[in-house]
Structures are given as C-alpha cells and as structure tokens.
Amino acid sequence: MKKRYTLGLLAVLLAGLTLSQPSPFQQRVQQAIQNGGSRFAESMKQDPDQALCSQYRDKLPPELVGAFLERQRALIKYPADGKLMGDWKKGEELFTNPRKGNCYACHTGDPREPGAGRMGPGLVNYGQRGTSEAVVKYTYDKIYNAWATMPCSLMYRAGYHGILTPEETAHVTAFLLDPASPVNAKR
Amino acid sequence: MRNRSLWIGFLLALGLGLSIALTQQQEVDPYKEAERQRELFRQTAGILPGELYAAQGEELFYQKRGPKQASLEACDFGLGPGKLEGALTQLPRYFADTRRVEDLETRIVSCMVRLQGFKPEEIKREDVKALTAYVASKSSEMPINVVPKTSQEIALYNLGRELWYHRAGDRDMNCAICHDAYAGGRVRLSPVRSPRQGLSNEWPAYRFEADKLYTLQDRIAFCYESIGIAAPEFYSEPYIALSIYMLAEATKGKNKFTELPGFTR
Numbered sequence: 001m002k003k004r005y006t007l008g009l010l011a012v013l014l015a016g017l018t019l020s021q022p023s024p025f026q027q028r029v030q031q032a033i034q035n036g037g038s039r040f041a042e043s044m045k046q047d048p049d050q051a052l053c054s055q056y057r058d059k060l061p062p063e064l065v066g067a068f069l070e071r072q073r074a075l076i077k078y079p080a081d082g083k084l085m086g087d088w089k090k091g092e093e094l095f096t097n098p099r100k101g102n103c104y105a106c107h108t109g110d111p112r113e114p115g116a117g118r119m120g121p122g123l124v125n126y127g128q129r130g131t132s133e134a135v136v137k138y139t140y141d142k143i144y145n146a147w148a149t150m151p152c153s154l155m156y157r158a159g160y161h162g163i164l165t166p167e168e169t170a171h172v173t174a175f176l177l178d179p180a181s182p183v184n185a186k187r
Numbered sequence: 188m189r190n191r192s193l194w195i196g197f198l199l200a201l202g203l204g205l206s207i208a209l210t211q212q213q214e215v216d217p218y219k220e221a222e223r224q225r226e227l228f229r230q231t232a233g234i235l236p237g238e239l240y241a242a243q244g245e246e247l248f249y250q251k252r253g254p255k256q257a258s259l260e261a262c263d264f265g266l267g268p269g270k271l272e273g274a275l276t277q278l279p280r281y282f283a284d285t286r287r288v289e290d291l292e293t294r295i296v297s298c299m300v301r302l303q304g305f306k307p308e309e310i311k312r313e314d315v316k317a318l319t320a321y322v323a324s325k326s327s328e329m330p331i332n333v334v335p336k337t338s339q340e341i342a343l344y345n346l347g348r349e350l351w352y353h354r355a356g357d358r359d360m361n362c363a364i365c366h367d368a369y370a371g372g373r374v375r376l377s378p379v380r381s382p383r384q385g386l387s388n389e390w391p392a393y394r395f396e397a398d399k400l401y402t403l404q405d406r407i408a409f410c411y412e413s414i415g416i417a418a419p420e421f422y423s424e425p426y427i428a429l430s431i432y433m434l435a436e437a438t439k440g441k442n443k444f445t446e447l448p449g450f451t452r
Contacts, residue, residue: 025345025349028342028346029346029349029350029353032346032350032424032425032428033350033425035419035423035424035425036419036420036423036424036425036426037419037420037423039417040411040416040417040418040419040420040423040425042417043355043356043415043416043417044353044355044356044416045355046353046354046355050354050355050359053354054349054352054353054354054361057352057363058352058354058361058363058364058368119365119368119369147359152354154364154368154369156357156358156359156360157359161357161358161359162357163357163358
C-alpha cells in the first residue's frame with residue numbers, strides 16, 4: 001500500500017515535471033486564461049491528471065492508462081471505521097442535493113425522480129448486484145473517485161475533491177445498494 | 188426613452204410570472220414551451236422583449252454620445268463603416284485598427300472607446316448589451332459565416348478549442364463533456380447541442396426563465412458558473428476564443444442564426 005502510494009506520487013511528480021516546461025502554445029493558453037482575470041485563472045488551474053485528460057481530449061492512449069489508474073486509486077480514502085456502506089437515507093439526500101452529489105444530473109436512481117439526466121448509466125435497481133465486498137468496494141470507489149476505474153470519465157471525482165467525505169460516500173453507496181432504498185424497491 | 192424603460196420593466200415582471208408558472212409544470216418540451224411563451228408575449232404585449240432591447244440599442248447607436256459627442260455610425264464591424272446588415276455573421280474576426288480578434292461585444296466597446304472617447308471603465312454593460320441586440324438584429328436568420336483565415340483568427344480558434352477541452356474545477360468538467368460527448372442528450376430537462384449542430388446560434392437572446400437579455404458572453408459565463416468555475420471578465424480573450432471556435436464549427440455544420448435577438452429559455 002505504502003509502496004504503491006510513493007509510486008503514484010512519483011508519477012504525479014513526473015507528470016508535473018513535464019508540464020512545468022510548457023510548449024509555446026501552452027504558454028499562450030495560459031496567457032489567454034490570465035486575460036480572463038484572476039478569479040477565472042484561479043479556478044481554471046488543473047491537477048496533472050486533469051491536464052492529461054485535456055491534452056488527450058478525454059481519451060487516454062492505452063500506454064498511459066495503467067499508471068493513470070494507479071495514481072487515481074492511490075487518492076481514495078476510506079472511512080475510519082472501515083464501513084463502506086452507511087445510511088441510505090442520508091445517502092439519498094446527498095445523491096439528490098445539487099451542491100453535494102448532484103447525481104441526478106446524469107443518472108436515474110429512485111425512478112420517481114422526474115428530471116433525472118441520462119448522461120451516465122441508469123442506476124434503477126442497481127442493488128440487484130448484491131452487497132458482496134467486491135460490489136460494495138467497486139461502488140464506493142466509483143463514487144469517491146470515478147477516475148480510478150475509468151480514466152477521464154465524464155463523472156467527477158466527488159470524494160477526491162471533497163464534495164463527499166468518506167462517510168458521506170458510504171451513505172451514497174448505501175443508497176444504491178441497500179435493499180431498503182427506493183432505488184431497489186420492488187415494483 | 189423613459190417610456191421604453193417602463194415598458195421593459197413591465198414586460199420583465201410579466202416574464203417572471205410566466206417562468207414561475209413554467210417551473211411548476213414538469214417534463215415540458217423546452218422548445219415548445221419557448222414557442223408558447225413567445226406567442227404569449229406577442230399577444231399580450233404586441234412586442235418581444237428582445238425587440239425592445241434592440242430598439243434601445245438603436246437609439247444608443249445613433250445618439251451623439253461620450254466626450255467626443257459622436258454616434259457609432261462610423262463603427263466598422265468588418266464589412267465597412269456603418270454596414271450592419273449581416274455584420275454578426277462574420278464575427279469574431281481580426282481588426283487591423285485594434286490589432287486583435289474581436290467579437291461583436293468587444294467591437295462595440297472598442298468603437299465606444301475610439302469613436303466616442305469613453306474610457307473602458309465608464310462603459311455600462313447594459314448599453315453594450317442593448318447595442319449588441321441592435322446590431323445582431325441585422326443578421327437575423329442569416330447563415331453563419333465564421334471562417335478563420337488570418338493567422339490571428341486561426342490562433343484564437345486554436346485557443347478556443349483548447350479551452351473547450353480544458354478540464355478543471357472540483358466537478359472535473361469541460362465544455363466538451365456536455366456539448367460533444369453528450370450532444371443530442373439532456374442535462375436534467377435541457378437538451379444540449381454541439382457546436383456543429385449550431386450551438387451559439389441564438390445569441391443575443393431574451394431568456395424568459397432568467398428574465399433577462401443574454402449575450403453570447405453572458406451565456407458562456409452561465410455555463411462556466413454552473414460547473415463551478417468563476418466566469419472570465421467580460422470582453423476578455425477566453426470569450427472571444429470560445430466564440431470563434433463554436434461559430435466556426437457551426438459554420439462547418441452549415442447552420443443559420445435564429446431570429447435575433449433570440450427568444451429562449
């Protein structure tokens with residue numbers, strides 16, 4: 001685990017290094033961003049993997065995928081008590097809240113929600129996969145850091161960015177997997 | 188003038204009422220709804236809000252204003268001084284007098300500075316918006332014709348494409364996610380289009396949900412804010428770059444402008 005982390009860190013540093021010698025075009029892009037004012041420039045700052053996704057238009061070449069996933073996996077944090085499935089009711093509120101998960105922007109969930117987006121796969125009856133350790137961990141990881149399983153996914157890294165804490169991620173995981181959640185209600 | 192402002196105030200209040208009514212219904216087709224709202228305005232007021240803004244802009248255009256007491260009639264939007272017919276269809280473009288690529292809004296500002304003698308910080312955003320509505324109204328329903336040719340235009344197009352794919356912010360977003368990967372789909376209830384499908388062809392437009400006139404810069408700012416990125420300052424390069432990128436792509440897709448100013452949600 002430790003070793004993996006240092007490896008990941010090294011890779012990030014390396015990516016940072018290559019980026020720290022920007023091409024004339026990249027310098028010009030930065031100049032244009034600065035021209036938009038300091039608040040804009042501040043919020044357009046990228047981490048090395050955001051920059052990599054932009055560079056490759058969200059389609060990483062296969063030879064970069066392994067290291068990318070490794071770096072992203074190293075960023076996942078788990079709740080102190082080790083429980084990856086929390087309270088589905090709290091999860092529902094987080095899933096719905098536009099300032100928190102905002103998951104309905106792209107996914108269906110509780111089928112009664114009217115304005116659900118379709119950019120991501122539908123999640124109605126997601127709990128059919130059961131609650132084995134592997135399914136729970138896959139779901140938790142996906143929500144905490146979508147890029148750890150899918151490089152440059154359209155889905156943002158809610159846990160990595162602190163939009164959801166590890167405990168909150170566990171609640172949202174429960175909203176998708178708990179048999180009592182409306183996502184999985186018998187219909 | 189005074190009368191007109193009153194009119195706008197009244198219409199805007201009306202608009203707000205309508206949009207509140209709208210949010211109470213679910214699953215309405217946004218395009219049909221816009222059409223319905225537009226008809227309501229026609230019937231109750233006899234005029235569309237965008238037309239009022241354009242009329243305001245027309246007054247401003249021909250008035251002698253600023254330290255130099257000049258009108259904007261000598262302003263060259265790319266087709267020659269004072270030629271407004273179709274002017275928006277070829278913007279943004281490179282201007283030799285300012286030695287940069289300008290969109291309609293930036294061009295209006297630079298003419299207000301050079302011809303009327305205003306200082307940039309004195310120029311009111313509301314005036315620029317009204318003027319934008321007026322000049323744009325002369326390109327209503329015309330084919331978009333933005334083809335980057337000069338090295339400066341090509342450079343800005345390339346910058347715009349780069350910004351288009353620039354993933355940033357705590358939602359890891361960029362424009363392409365919604366407008367390319369997902370074009371033809373819906374974000375919540377809103378249908379989204381790609382630049383090739385004509386994205387950006389209805390601005391400036393009156394948005395009845397927001398109850399305001401939005402220029403293309405306002406609309407881009409709105410998308411940035413909605414993905415948690417602070418919008419660029421008005422008239423700055425990111426807007427011009429993104430606009431030339433989107434409109435050049437819309438040109439490749441053989442798109443026309445809608446009625447201008449547009450009427451939309």
